[in-house]
Amino acid sequence: MAAIVQGIGATAAPSASSNKFLLSSLGSSLLEKKRNFFVVRSDGKCYTGLNQQQRRAQNVVTNAVATKEEKASAAVGSKPGHELLLFEALREGLEEEMDRDPCVCVMGEDVGHYGGSYKVTKGLAEKYGDLRVLDTPIAENSFTGMGIGAAMTGLRPIVEGMNMGFLLLAFNQISNNCGMLHYTSGGQFKIPIVIRGPGGVGRQLGAEHSQRLESYFQSIPGIQMVACSTAYNAKGLMKAAIRSDNPVILFEHVLLYNLKERIPDEEYVLNLEEAEMVRPGEHVTILTYSRMRYHVMQAAKTLVNKGYDPEVIDIRSLKPFDLYTIGNSVKKTHRVLIVEECMRTGGIGASLTAAINENFHDHLDAPIVCLSSQDVPTPYAGTLEEWTLVQPAQIVAAVEQLCL
Amino acid sequence: MNFTSESSGKRIPCFRVLDDNGYPIAGSIFEQVNKEIAVRMYSGMVTLQIMDTILYETQRQGRISFYLTSTGEEAINLASAAALSPDDVVLPQYREPGVLLWRGFTLQEFANQCFGNEADYGKGRQMPIHYGSQKHNYFTVSSPIATQLPQAAGVAYSLKMDKKDACVVTYMGDGGTSEGDFHAALNFAAVTEVPVIFICRNNGWAISTPITEQFRSDGVVVRGQAYGIRSIRVDGNDALAVYNSVRTARQTAINEQRPILIEALTYRVGHHSTSDDSTKYRAVDEIEHWKTAQNPVARFRKWVQGNGWWTDEYESEFRSNIRKQLMEAIQLAARKEKPPIANLFTDVYEENAPNLVEQERSLGETIKKHPQDYPSDVPL
Numbered sequence: 001m002a003a004i005v006q007g008i009g010a011t012a013a014p015s016a017s018s019n020k021f022l023l024s025s026l027g028s029s030l031l032e033k034k035r036n037f038f039v040v041r042s043d044g045k046c047y048t049g050l051n052q053q054q055r056r057a058q059n060v061v062t063n064a065v066a067t068k069e070e071k072a073s074a075a076v077g078s079k080p081g082h083e084l085l086l087f088e089a090l091r092e093g094l095e096e097e098m099d100r101d102p103c104v105c106v107m108g109e110d111v112g113h114y115g116g117s118y119k120v121t122k123g124l125a126e127k128y129g130d131l132r133v134l135d136t137p138i139a140e141n142s143f144t145g146m147g148i149g150a151a152m153t154g155l156r157p158i159v160e161g162m163n164m165g166f167l168l169l170a171f172n173q174i175s176n177n178c179g180m181l182h183y184t185s186g187g188q189f190k191i192p193i194v195i196r197g198p199g200g201v202g203r204q205l206g207a208e209h210s211q212r213l214e215s216y217f218q219s220i221p222g223i224q225m226v227a228c229s230t231a232y233n234a235k236g237l238m239k240a241a242i243r244s245d246n247p248v249i250l251f252e253h254v255l256l257y258n259l260k261e262r263i264p265d266e267e268y269v270l271n272l273e274e275a276e277m278v279r280p281g282e283h284v285t286i287l288t289y290s291r292m293r294y295h296v297m298q299a300a301k302t303l304v305n306k307g308y309d310p311e312v313i314d315i316r317s318l319k320p321f322d323l324y325t326i327g328n329s330v331k332k333t334h335r336v337l338i339v340e341e342c343m344r345t346g347g348i349g350a351s352l353t354a355a356i357n358e359n360f361h362d363h364l365d366a367p368i369v370c371l372s373s374q375d376v377p378t379p380y381a382g383t384l385e386e387w388t389l390v391q392p393a394q395i396v397a398a399v400e401q402l403c404l
Numbered sequence: 405m406n407f408t409s410e411s412s413g414k415r416i417p418c419f420r421v422l423d424d425n426g427y428p429i430a431g432s433i434f435e436q437v438n439k440e441i442a443v444r445m446y447s448g449m450v451t452l453q454i455m456d457t458i459l460y461e462t463q464r465q466g467r468i469s470f471y472l473t474s475t476g477e478e479a480i481n482l483a484s485a486a487a488l489s490p491d492d493v494v495l496p497q498y499r500e501p502g503v504l505l506w507r508g509f510t511l512q513e514f515a516n517q518c519f520g521n522e523a524d525y526g527k528g529r530q531m532p533i534h535y536g537s538q539k540h541n542y543f544t545v546s547s548p549i550a551t552q553l554p555q556a557a558g559v560a561y562s563l564k565m566d567k568k569d570a571c572v573v574t575y576m577g578d579g580g581t582s583e584g585d586f587h588a589a590l591n592f593a594a595v596t597e598v599p600v601i602f603i604c605r606n607n608g609w610a611i612s613t614p615i616t617e618q619f620r621s622d623g624v625v626v627r628g629q630a631y632g633i634r635s636i637r638v639d640g641n642d643a644l645a646v647y648n649s650v651r652t653a654r655q656t657a658i659n660e661q662r663p664i665l666i667e668a669l670t671y672r673v674g675h676h677s678t679s680d681d682s683t684k685y686r687a688v689d690e691i692e693h694w695k696t697a698q699n700p701v702a703r704f705r706k707w708v709q710g711n712g713w714w715t716d717e718y719e720s721e722f723r724s725n726i727r728k729q730l731m732e733a734i735q736l737a738a739r740k741e742k743p744p745i746a747n748l749f750t751d752v753y754e755e756n757a758p759n760l761v762e763q764e765r766s767l768g769e770t771i772k773k774h775p776q777d778y779p780s781d782v783p784l
Binding site: 105131132134136137139141142143144145146147148149150151152153154155157172173176177180181182183184185186187188189190221222224244245246320323 | 493495524525526527529530534536537538543544546548551552553554555556557558559561562563564565566584585587588589591592595596750751752753754757758759
């Protein structure tokens, strides 16, 4: 175990990290906002004392399923930063933003006194009051509409869908109003709303509660979509989404809420449009996001044992795609494998395949392989459910096939 | 065991101040409107009438693509607007341009939006009559029915958080009250205790669906109580009644931080829009009756003239003045340049996204390659 971790750490190129540390000052957050979409990559320089490489090695997750992260050899106790679970990281990001800006408010079902179905808003109602952490009646279309109206008048609401699948009821408001009103009003009204909630396939939650909404929403013009996968990026993306003046949909995953990680004490905000380099490599580019990242990393262990060197990128930004990071990787490895939880038809993988083919066709040595869930509603039976998802064994087989 | 009956037997009475001939009804208690406001309200109603007639014809002539009149509902438009303050936020459905007119939107600005030229605040992105103006606190019209209702609850929530001395006013038709958004919006507003006034223009028709087929309840006013909302039914063709009820509603909404529902009974004299011919589903003499005998503009005129604040000479002079101004505005709007193609890609996000930059570049190249297929009067 320790050897593998060290090995991965050693092959990491010095300038490969794309995570940004921004010191908490208004200046840097303004800098963040004014940044062009094609962001100037960090040259590996950190603004804090932490060594990036050591952090990378710490973050390699050795289990596919969300459990406590096993710490590798090196002394962890003496490291700065604090340990918390992913849902706590989301809450921390939310709380910091609510402290910073009184216009930030939360609305959703059971977010107030109950603290949220996944405890993301626990304790916030007591701290900020019932008005800023609003419990709504059960009408997703309507409280999303309410959030849009509030956003147009200057508030920065965060609308929580108890489960992403319920936001299908809010599709009208999200598509026809949230995405459109900035445009159709001629830029007069902006909608700085964040819509978030857990989605994805859980543990036998049934078909209606295992939806992958990112496929349905990806076409809506005017919105941005991001998916978090670690406590670190969850907090950073939450903060970035709140500060963004565009409507942002933040996809969380039901099974990732209890992931434990050590995150920095200093304030940091991540870039909404950037992908995350999880593991640099040479042989094949594996693009993934959310929970599938962990299946990929588990497969990566096996692949490394077999002598392959996969480059794993967590795309994070689902709309727009970070074609800069992805492109650089494709130009290096010439082979692409996409691993997603969406259904095969019309999923994020389908769009990503099209985008890469269009832009980087000349750099590909083989057709893009996309591993997705089948086009079936998610069954309740555990064994059936497990096999609708892409498993590490399939990922290993696909890479072997691709690298023949 | 007692089932509450589906109807209370008696219909909710309707608040009126002026009778059909424009005389105050004996015994009616109402706040007097002073000369300045009355004349401004009346001239606004006349302006709206003229705007509707001329712009409707403009569509028929093929100069604009679409238009929607508010004929028959002028009193609701102007009187409700007059009862509000400029800080009150308005979320319209689409048959309330009179509210914008009251707030100072000029005939030129209306014409610009209808022609979709470069001076349009919406930058040519929406259909005609989808007006929107942030400086007038009038949210951009969005076509889907009733989507503005939960948003209004949200705006009111925002005002409540800021403790502003303002309320939200949102409009819908009788058809809009069947949408799910209507029910949830009313429920939300009641539960969150926010200052929003829901004004339902019950004009009898939802395109071709009459109210007898829209609901089985005693109109819209009874629904307020079901959600715990104070409501009133008012004669929507009586400008003074509408003015009074909206004034009181506004004070209650702000002071008591509660929503109010106003059902204003009226009649949609015009077709649903230029894409509709209402004679196909309703009798011509029904339309005529409401156009003449029950005309809200004529009724208010009788009251204003009765007070000595308006004369027949003013009327013809005013009408021909407005007509001339509007014709000029239309000529100017038609001649103005259309918005540049670059506007196709801006305002999708706060800042332009790389895929949009790429798409714009690609479009530019296509245009350069095939200039003959591209209209010569549209800038790039």
